[in-house]
Amino acid sequence: MSTGKKKILIVEDESDLVTILQILLSHSNFEVFSASDGDAGLSLANTVLPDIILLDIMMPGKDGFTLLRELKSNEETCDIPIIMVTARDRMGESCQLEGADSFIVKPFEYKDLEKNITELLSKVE
Amino acid sequence: MNKFLLIEEDDVCRSNLGVVLSKFIDNADLLVLPNDTNAVLKSLQTERYDQIFIDSELTLDSSVWETINRQNINVIALSRYSKNEGMADSYFEGGSQRRESQQVSRSYYAKLVRMIKHGVVFVDSCKKVIYMNDFFCTMAGIEKDEFMYKNVFDLFVEDEKTPLATVLRCGEFRKAEVFLVNEFQNIHIPVSIDYQKLENEEGILVVTDMRRRKEMERVISAQNKKLTRLDKLKEDFIDNVSHELRTPLTISKEAVCLLSDKVLGVMNESQRHFLDVALKNLERLTNIINRLLEMTRIKSKDLVVNKKETTLDSLIEKVYGLYRVQAAHKGVVFSCECDKSSPFMIDSDKAIRVLSLIVENALKFSSLGDKISIVGSCSETDAVILIKDTGCGIPIEELDNIFDSFHQVNRTFGPGEKGTGLGLSIANGLVEMLDGCIDIESNEGEGSSFKITFPLNYDKILNGGYVI
Numbered sequence: 001m002s003t004g005k006k007k008i009l010i011v012e013d014e015s016d017l018v019t020i021l022q023i024l025l026s027h028s029n030f031e032v033f034s035a036s037d038g039d040a041g042l043s044l045a046n047t048v049l050p051d052i053i054l055l056d057i058m059m060p061g062k063d064g065f066t067l068l069r070e071l072k073s074n075e076e077t078c079d080i081p082i083i084m085v086t087a088r089d090r091m092g093e094s095c096q097l098e099g100a101d102s103f104i105v106k107p108f109e110y111k112d113l114e115k116n117i118t119e120l121l122s123k124v125e
Numbered sequence: 126m127n128k129f130l131l132i133e134e135d136d137v138c139r140s141n142l143g144v145v146l147s148k149f150i151d152n153a154d155l156l157v158l159p160n161d162t163n164a165v166l167k168s169l170q171t172e173r174y175d176q177i178f179i180d181s182e183l184t185l186d187s188s189v190w191e192t193i194n195r196q197n198i199n200v201i202a203l204s205r206y207s208k209n210e211g212m213a214d215s216y217f218e219g220g221s222q223r224r225e226s227q228q229v230s231r232s233y234y235a236k237l238v239r240m241i242k243h244g245v246v247f248v249d250s251c252k253k254v255i256y257m258n259d260f261f262c263t264m265a266g267i268e269k270d271e272f273m274y275k276n277v278f279d280l281f282v283e284d285e286k287t288p289l290a291t292v293l294r295c296g297e298f299r300k301a302e303v304f305l306v307n308e309f310q311n312i313h314i315p316v317s318i319d320y321q322k323l324e325n326e327e328g329i330l331v332v333t334d335m336r337r338r339k340e341m342e343r344v345i346s347a348q349n350k351k352l353t354r355l356d357k358l359k360e361d362f363i364d365n366v367s368h369e370l371r372t373p374l375t376i377s378k379e380a381v382c383l384l385s386d387k388v389l390g391v392m393n394e395s396q397r398h399f400l401d402v403a404l405k406n407l408e409r410l411t412n413i414i415n416r417l418l419e420m421t422r423i424k425s426k427d428l429v430v431n432k433k434e435t436t437l438d439s440l441i442e443k444v445y446g447l448y449r450v451q452a453a454h455k456g457v458v459f460s461c462e463c464d465k466s467s468p469f470m471i472d473s474d475k476a477i478r479v480l481s482l483i484v485e486n487a488l489k490f491s492s493l494g495d496k497i498s499i500v501g502s503c504s505e506t507d508a509v510i511l512i513k514d515t516g517c518g519i520p521i522e523e524l525d526n527i528f529d530s531f532h533q534v535n536r537t538f539g540p541g542e543k544g545t546g547l548g549l550s551i552a553n554g555l556v557e558m559l560d561g562c563i564d565i566e567s568n569e570g571e572g573s574s575f576k577i578t579f580p581l582n583y584d585k586i587l588n589g590g591y592v593i
Contacts, residue, residue: 014372020379027388087371089418090427107375107411110382 005031006121009050011041013059024110038062042070045077052117053082057091065098072099081120131157131178132165162186174198244332248277252293261332266309281305282313293320315339364421367414378407416547420530423554430558435473437466437508441501444480456493463501469581475555482552483512483575491516510577519567528553
């Protein structure tokens with residue numbers, strides 16, 4: 001049964017960041033799922049089918065761009081908006097070229113991330 | 126610069142010797158005078174000569190000798206030889222012939238030509254060798270008479286870029302870089318040739334061995350490459366470290382925000398105060414990292430200039446708007462004024478960034494009651510923005526270093542005013558990208574004035590000005 005909460009998937013290898021985002025996003029009434037690498041992220045995306053995905057670029061193993069391409073080429077997940085998280089400003093353009101819906105540059109503030117998520121979700125609706 | 130005086134009666138000799146002396150002696154400032162006592166005395170009184178050359182057959186007035194001796198100037202008497210040691214020497218030394226003939230007149234510089242640590246070759250009007258000095262013979266690995274009356278071109282391998290023939294055909298003083306063939310050692314020596322046509326179509330070639338210079342150029346070029354590589358490594362290092370710092374910085378900021386936003390419960394005032402301290406310093410760290418990245422991007426030319434149509438008054442108004450509140454908060458009188466300008470093309474984001482960094486700098490070094498003004502004006506070719514403050518000013522000895530990365534004037538400024546030492550360096554880098562320039566005037570204790578000039582590219586300027 002749906003809780004009415006929007007589902008967000010965080011794919012990020014920095015566990016401290018995941019913990020904090022989980023608390024903040026839960027506080028903002030999201031149902032939060034998380035994966036610490038690309039493979040786990042892909043399988044969770046397919047089972048949970050989140051409303052939005054927050055995806056880190058630099059991860060051990062499968063990087064964010066590879067996962068982005070896989071998600072966008074899969075019929076089940078291709079419409080899920082994806083926000084890429086990068087520490088490099090100049091990566092922003094690459095993110096959009098690769099098909100990401102948005103990107104956010106570290107260090108970001110939660111309110112900016114929240115705004116970004118809200119905007120993308122309202123577009124989908 | 127060495128000063129030389131040549132006293133010589135013979136016109137031809139004066140001309141030729143003058144050419145030779147000025148060519149052989151580096152940095153020579155040579156004055157040639159006839160044996161006119163008044164003229165010589167006057168010159169000795171007004172100039173301080175390092176060396177005087179005198180035709181040994183001239184009789185100088187005793188007053189001239191007295192002056193020379195009093196000034197303790199070294200004198201070289203140029204005398205003629207009557208020896209006849211084959212063509213070459215006779216060419217210069219003139220044998221028993223006197224100055225009536227031009228050949229004799231050349232005899233003066235025979236000694237000089239021998240002394241010089243350059244190769245010297247004289248050619249006749251057909252470019253046949255008629256004299257070469259010992260230094261040249263050693264350089265070319267040939268005997269003195271071996272090449273006499275042979276074609277001078279056979280001594281060299283020409284460079285396609287500066288063919289020797291072109292240089293030798295030209296009446297003007299010309300330079301060529303070619304290779305001297307040393308068959309004895311079986312090598313080609315890179316040489317530089319200075320050619321001067323003399324009277325009656327003869328010519329003089331001064332040949333300089335360029336091996337040492339070429340070797341030095343090679344060493345410098347290799348060092349330059351190494352330094353460029355090291356510089357790139359340094360930039361990459363700063364870039365990577367800065368990016369690596371961003372993730373822990375994000376986590377720290379978010380953790381602090383989590384607490385200060387009361388997501389995990391309410392804190393007491395003291396706890397909240399220290400969280401604010403942490404947050405403020407995290408912001409500072411973010412600012413440092415962002416400026417480091419901005420600097421490395423400017424240095425690695427990673428930024429693209431994106432020109433858009435804008436006006437000077439709109440640029441200044443935006444910058445004024447950005448800092449108006451901050452200035453008022455600090456009790457600084459902040460004003461701006463600008464001529465109304467026609468639209469021109471500039472990367473306005475970068476121009477605003479430049480002005481912002483300079484205003485930020487002015488604010489940093491100003492305190493309650495100080496004034497900061499931005500005044501813009503346009504000439505036919507430039508947009509000029511003057512940002513003046515009445516703050517603490519820059520010590521004169523610091524002015525040259527003000528745009529160096531990480532350079533900070535007066536580091537012991539009050540709390541919250543410590544900078545990154547990158548602001549002005551970034552401003553300067555951006556101004557260069559926009560083909561502009563920054564000039565500073567500053568008096569310690571009185572304030573500073575930064576003049577930023579951007580080249581304009583617009584058709585016409587509207588008359589009149591207005592105050593924003």
